Amino acid sequence: MSANPHKRKAYWNEATLSWWERAYLFEILRGLGITGGVFTRNMWRWMTGRKGALTTYYPEETRPDYGRHNRGKHVLTQRPDGRPQCIACNMCATVCPAKVIEIDAAFDPDDPAHPKYPSRFEIDYSRCVFCGLCVEACPEDAIRMVKEVPDFPGADRHGMWLGKEELLGWRPQSDVAKPYPAKPSGDRTRGPA
Amino acid sequence: MIQDLVVYAVFIAYAIGVLMTFGLVLTWVERKQGAVMSDRIGANRAYLRIPFTDVKLVWWGLFHGLADGIKMILKEDFKPRTHDWYAYAVAPWVAFTPVLLVFAVIPFGGTLVPAKLIPPLADWFGDRTYPMQIARLDAGLLIVFAFGGMTIIGAMLAGWSSSNKFSLLGALRAGSQMISYELVMGLTVLGLILIYGTVDLGDIVKQQSGVILGFLPAWGVFLQPFAATLFLAAAIAENKRIPFDLPEAESELIAGYFTEYSAMKMGLFMFAEFIEIAIIGALFTTLFLGGYNLPYMTDTGFVFPGNHVVDLPYALVFVIQLFTFLVKVFLMCSFQILVRWSLPRFRYDQVLRFAWKFMFPLALANITVTAVAVWLLRSVNA
Numbered sequence: 367m368s369a370n371p372h373k374r375k376a377y378w379n380e381a382t383l384s385w386w387e388r389a390y391l392f393e394i395l396r397g398l399g400i401t402g403g404v405f406t407r408n409m410w411r412w413m414t415g416r417k418g419a420l421t422t423y424y425p426e427e428t429r430p431d432y433g434r435h436n437r438g439k440h441v442l443t444q445r446p447d448g449r450p451q452c453i454a455c456n457m458c459a460t461v462c463p464a465k466v467i468e469i470d471a472a473f474d475p476d477d478p479a480h481p482k483y484p485s486r487f488e489i490d491y492s493r494c495v496f497c498g499l500c501v502e503a504c505p506e507d508a509i510r511m512v513k514e515v516p517d518f519p520g521a522d523r524h525g526m527w528l529g530k531e532e533l534l535g536w537r538p539q540s541d542v543a544k545p546y547p548a549k550p551s552g553d554r555t556r557g558p559a
Numbered sequence: 560m561i562q563d564l565v566v567y568a569v570f571i572a573y574a575i576g577v578l579m580t581f582g583l584v585l586t587w588v589e590r591k592q593g594a595v596m597s598d599r600i601g602a603n604r605a606y607l608r609i610p611f612t613d614v615k616l617v618w619w620g621l622f623h624g625l626a627d628g629i630k631m632i633l634k635e636d637f638k639p640r641t642h643d644w645y646a647y648a649v650a651p652w653v654a655f656t657p658v659l660l661v662f663a664v665i666p667f668g669g670t671l672v673p674a675k676l677i678p679p680l681a682d683w684f685g686d687r688t689y690p691m692q693i694a695r696l697d698a699g700l701l702i703v704f705a706f707g708g709m710t711i712i713g714a715m716l717a718g719w720s721s722s723n724k725f726s727l728l729g730a731l732r733a734g735s736q737m738i739s740y741e742l743v744m745g746l747t748v749l750g751l752i753l754i755y756g757t758v759d760l761g762d763i764v765k766q767q768s769g770v771i772l773g774f775l776p777a778w779g780v781f782l783q784p785f786a787a788t789l790f791l792a793a794a795i796a797e798n799k800r801i802p803f804d805l806p807e808a809e810s811e812l813i814a815g816y817f818t819e820y821s822a823m824k825m826g827l828f829m830f831a832e833f834i835e836i837a838i839i840g841a842l843f844t845t846l847f848l849g850g851y852n853l854p855y856m857t858d859t860g861f862v863f864p865g866n867h868v869v870d871l872p873y874a875l876v877f878v879i880q881l882f883t884f885l886v887k888v889f890l891m892c893s894f895q896i897l898v899r900w901s902l903p904r905f906r907y908d909q910v911l912r913f914a915w916k917f918m919f920p921l922a923l924a925n926i927t928v929t930a931v932a933v934w935l936l937r938s939v940n941a
Contacts, residue, residue, distance in 0.1 A: 390917070391788065394902065401901040405596045412595070420598040 654713025
């Protein structure tokens with residue numbers, strides 16, 4: 367119990383107001399001037415056909431300045447003939463924390479180098495957390511994320527499953543990250559090189 | 560007799576229509592203005608789709624008000640287990656009705672002469688004239704304060720009957736705050752009454768169409784600039800809006816006295832608040848901004864300083880007056896929304912200290928100075 371329990375504690379950063387600030391009105395008017403000025407400036411921009419906001423009108427508008435490694439919507443990389451690079455190893459589906467990747471593997475006797483391929487590859491974007499672990503886990507560089515589409519907005523959760531066809535948006539010609547081996551032709555009895 | 564009935568029915572329909580429109584549009588203005596002030600776009604996703612087409616009408620998010628209304632009507636009407644069900648059910652209406660009633664004495668236009676405006680009905684109406692005001696009472700300003708004081712009953716009823724501690728705290732805060740600021744509001748207006756010598760709002764507006772000092776329009780804001788500021792601050796506090804929204808401070812009291820209300824009952828509280836913005840705008844316009852008249856304007860035309868008289872046809876004056884009133888009210892509403900998005904909330908003790916130790920003495924000083932000035936001027940002129 368202190369000697370004077372009603373004495374207010376003095377703080378080191380106690381606000382000190384001058385009489386001008388203590389009169390409220392002038393400082394309030396100054397504040398209203400600032401906010402009103404911003405309003406008039408932005409309104410003038412809208413009225414002269416320019417954009418008066420910093421907001422991006424997503425998804426109709428996207429930003430030009432996403433980071434180089436922004437983790438956005440997935441794409442499956444393709445071989446030169448357009449088949450997916452994916453070998454249906456299920457590594458991405460295993461590592462996925464949200465369990466949104468579903469893969470059905472199938473057998474392709476025509477390609478002895480990569481006999482296993484996904485007949486179905488689906489991602490549920492209503493649950494995807496865009497962590498990028500699938501990209502890290504992939505041994506074949508078969509799944510990547512494009513930076514320009516930060517996610518997959520939709521009005522209906524049933525429309526948010528993307529299948530293999532939608533995900534195969536990659537144009538391997540424009541990307542040199544990995545050389546794509548040509549599909550072997552001719553002698554099909556030979557084993558994998 | 561029938562003619563009077565028709566005219567006043569039209570007045571009432573017009574007043575209710577204007578207030579409801581303001582209430583709806585202000586929800587949109589509040590969102591959109593706040594967005595533009597903070598470099599955002601604002602609510603813009605609600606749309607009306609033209610049936611059988613893919614054409615979606617967005618119209619800058621104007622339909623968000625409609626969407627809100629539909630949501631509130633369709634929501635579950637939650638019923639708390641309260642000891643006083645009747646008071647609980649009646650409270651939103653008690654808060655909502657007086658707000659509408661205040662508008663009854665506010666003049667929203669000049670004089671209506673139906674015979675001049677609608678020539679085919681000239682015979683039927685004869686030489687009747689009607690001041691554009693639902694109830695032409697010589698106690699106008701007193702009625703405003705009487706009804707304005709009643710909204711507090713709605714807030715208190717809601718708080719008491721909700722059986723919720725947050726509600727009760729909110730109601731107590733609302734009670735003390737509204738009583739304090741009503742006093743300040745009344746005191747600030749006293750100065751105007753001293754100058755105009757009347758509490759009849761129609762008369763007050765007419766007196767403001769003159770000039771003072773040879774060039775300034777005799778608006779209340781030029782005669783009583785100090786009172787105008789205090790009145791506006793007290794009126795915003797009376798409406799319990801930011802920076803004075805202590806009774807419903809979300810971070811402390813959830814929603815204050817209407818915590819336990821949902822669906823359209825809660826909607827009524829919100830709607831009352833938005834209509835009260837318009838009412839405050841209308842009151843301020845009437846008392847301080849020359850009401851329905853443009854500067855230097857009277858019922859017959861313009862009288863510019865230096866006695867340049869410009870006479871206008873009656874119909875034009877009529878339209879200009881109606882329109883001027885709406886524009887002024889809208890600008891005042893916009894200013895209140897600017898305040899709401901600019902200033903942070905006061906602390907509870909600060910609100911009351913602000914009322915009793917800052918505004919109350921200032922209002923008293925204002926009256927004293929005004930009284931002395933009026934007395935001096937009268938004795939000089941006499």
